Amino acid sequence: MSYVLELSHIRKSFGNELVLNDLSLSVQEHTATVLIGASGSGKSTLLRCINLLESIDDGQIFLDGVEISDPLINVDEVRRKLGMVFQSFNLFPHKTVLENITLAPIKVQLKSKEEAVDAAMTLLKRFDLADKADQYPDRLSGGQQQRVAIIRSLAINPRLLLLDEITSALDPVLVNEVLSIVRDLKSDGMTMVLATHEMGFATQVADEVCFLESGNILERGTAQEVLHNPKNLKTQDFLKRVHQAGRL
Amino acid sequence: MSERINSAWSPSSREKERAQARKRISRKQAVVAAVSSIIVIGSLLTIVVTSPGWAVVKKTFFDINYGREVFPTVISGLWINLQLTFIGGACIGVIALGLALMRTTKSPALTPFRFLATAYVDIFRGAPLILIILLVGFGVPALRLHGISSNVIFLGTVAVVLTYSAYVAEVIRSGILSIHPSQRAAARSLGLTSGQTMRYVVLPQAIRRVVPPLLNDFVSLLKDTGLVSILGVTDAVRAAQINASRTFNYTPYVVAAILFLLITIPMTRYTDRAIRQRTNAQNAEGAI
Structure with a gap:
């Protein structure tokens, strides 16, 4: 099985704060990988590292089998293969x-x-x-x-689309018009990695859901497994809090 | 979508009362402003006009007939100042942009240029313009370099351009630094190189943002071109000086000052308006 994106043992810190800790993840072609987790769990940093907007402290990132975390790589050429959408539109x-x-x-x-x-x-x-x-x-x-x-x-x-909490700056009425585009892209077969707080949406599009906590993936699986039947206590706690906030 | 304004609307009686009250208040405010202006400006004028030396000052500084006589020489001097301002201004724009780009570059190959640009800005922003004019005006001809003009207008312009390029470079650089990093991130994530990001995304926004402060510098530039008179350039200041020292009547200085003001005051008003519009636009933009 060949992967579009492979992350192996990624480590990233800002000063004394460890943001990504030995994180590994593989993304197959035509799949949507959804990252969930509290603010500060490392979702955005992970996406920025994949797009080489942040450098990593350790580990390797492969795009179509080519190591893009190699310092000798042409970052502009790598970014031409990656699309990125930001929370604040930009x-x-x-x-x-x-x-x-x-x-x-x-x-x-x-x-x-x-x-x-x-x-x-x-x-x-x-x-x-x-x-x-x-x-x-x-x-x-x-x-x-x-x-x-x-x-x-x-x-x-792009070969791979990175979506970083693209609906977090929008009021609830506008969220859906944005998410419906993503649903369309998903049915086109676009490979995506997305960070989101919209759990209902995650259930609809995710092939794999990863729950991030303290810079690592605590639990991963299908949306059904992670969002509706979580095994890890921290995942259960997080989803309970999301549920209380009325976002599930 | 907002509702269309109903054309059949007529103000309620309460609104009519309020409108009248507002009119009364504004009339009262206008009276207060007028009285206060008359008192303040009137007393200032009285102090000047009743001062013991006013008769002499009036004759030596405000001699209308003499002013009329020297007007043509002063205004032809002002033409030199204007030429200097526009030709110098164009050179300053190009050099300052280069300096600002050099100072903001991160490319390792350009490290020495970054260092040189920083040193340049430090020196020319820190030294008084009049010293630079004297050093260039008298120092460069002393070198007796072949092919370098010793024309004082040329050397004076060079000195002004050297100094103002440093000022303007800093204004442009502050504009570049004021563009939010997310704009750069968005451009780079599309695969644009850092040079393309600067050219197509950062610089157009930065320049738009610094136009008002640049207009301010342009007004200062026009005034400061008067300093090249110390090299013997017959600009408006020098023309006034020649006439004044011939007759010991200082009216030509007043004529020169009024001529400068006739150009700079409209320019400053325009600049203020540009700044206000810019601020309003930025507030409307919100987070950007």
């Missing part, structure tokens, strides 16, 4: 929706402008945002901005 405020989406295809993949615009418009039409193409991000709702951010990361045809 659209470029001085560029229109269309320019946001076509920037990387034109400058990084060296596509012609027409080709990039065509591809971007196809994506925008698919996700009902075609009429926003020439708007600036600050004229859009949070849900629309996050959908544009997802489209922007899709425009580089």
Whole structure:
């Protein structure tokens, strides 16, 4: 069995704080791996390490069997194969929706402008945002901005999509329009690793759910196993607290 | 979606009362402001006009006929200041951008340039402009280098450009540093190189943010071009000085000052407005 992404014995600390502790994870093609856990459990840091936005202290990361944690690797080439969507959208405020989406295809993949615009418009039409193409991000709702951010990361045809709590900055009404895109991508067969607090959504899309606690995966399995029948006491406690907060 | 404003609306009687009350308050405030202005400005004028030396000052500083006579020479001097400002300003923009980029680069190959740019900014931001003008204006010709012009206008401009490039570089650098790291992370995660990230994502936002402070520096630049007069450049200040020392009447200085103000005050007003708009826009942007 070959994996798209393999993490082996990852360790990462910020100063004296150990954020990822001997964490290992493998992601198969066309699967969605959902990371759950309390804030500060290391979910975001893990995603940022995969995208080489953070360096790791120890361990190895492989993308399609190639070690990307090698310091000699060309980080820009690695990132071209990875799409990343952030909690705070991070659209470029001085560029229109269309320019946001076509920037990387034109400058990084060296596509012609027409080709990039065509591809971007196809994506925008698919996700009902075609009429926003020439708007600036600050004229859009949070849900629309996050959908544009997802489209922007899709425009580089990533091998793997990393989604970092993409609905945490949105009000509940807007959450669904963003999650439905992710469901569509899942049915397209996109390989994804996502951190989320939306347990219902996790149940729908996850092939594997990993519960992170203190920088390590305490429990992993199908959504049914981890979310509805957790064995670990800490997982049970976490889910109980999520349940009390009305998020399950 | 907000509701369309109902055109059939007419204010309630309570609202009409409130509107009248507001009008009364604002009328009262206008009266207070006018009275206070008359008292303060009036007493200041009285102090000046009734001072023992006012008659002499009036003759030597505010001689309207003499002012009219020297006006053409002073304004042709001001033309030099304006030329210096615009030509110098263009050079400053290019050099300052280069310095700011050098100072913010992390590329190891550019380490010596980063070091040099920092030293440059420290020196030229820290030394008084007038000293730089004197050193360049008298020092460079003394070198007797072949091919370097000893034209005082050229050397004066060089000195101003050297100094202002350091100021402006710092303004641009602060703009670059003010762009949130998440913008850079987003750009890099799309595969843009650090150079592309700077060019297409960071710099356009940074420059937009620092336009108002740059306009401020532009006003200062125009004023400071008057300092090149110490090299003997016949700018507005020097033209006024020549006339004043010929007749011992200082009205030409006042003429020069008024001419500078006629340009700088509208520029400052415009800058203030730009800053206000920028602040409002930023507040509307929220977290960004």
